[in-house]
Amino acid sequence: MTLLGIHVLGSPILRQETEIVTAVTDDVRQLIDDMFETMYMARGIGLAAPQVGRRERVTVVDVDREGGRHHPIALINPTIVLREGSARGEEGCLSIPEIYGDVERATRVVVQATDREGQPFEVDGTDLLARCLQHEVDHLHGKLFIDYLGIFKRRAALAKWEEEKVKYPTQVRLVTAEGGTVSAGRAERDG
């Protein structure tokens, strides 16, 4: 497996629409494996293909890692078919390190997708999983959590990012084996 570079805010691919995966090939499975490895190393709970510079409509999530337990879910061509409830909660993003903001999301979503064997499946997620799935599906359509912030909070977040972004002159963030670029604590909820 390979650790992938994570594109940060300013990299154009984060704002581009992804392409539907028409065949689940070994190449796609390799991408999924590499995305999981990169996400775990970065201590995130979700990662979408555009964040690693790829155009495939693919995302991986794992919000359930208490005590070292893993519950990885890889979603190819995911579509949200049901949204229920609403709650505000803090979000971060592996592509916008150190920036956080409250976002209103559905508290339950049902997502239809294709799995790594090419089979259709459904995820019924609540709370943090629901939030994470919405955040990642947004990524697949060029949308970022900061887009939901009110004008003042968004302006403050972007002002802080102006200072942060100098750490990433190539607009790609390299995650180290020590999790070196990631601050502990809040990073656990970045997607």
Ligand code: ZN
């Ligand atoms: Zn994100």
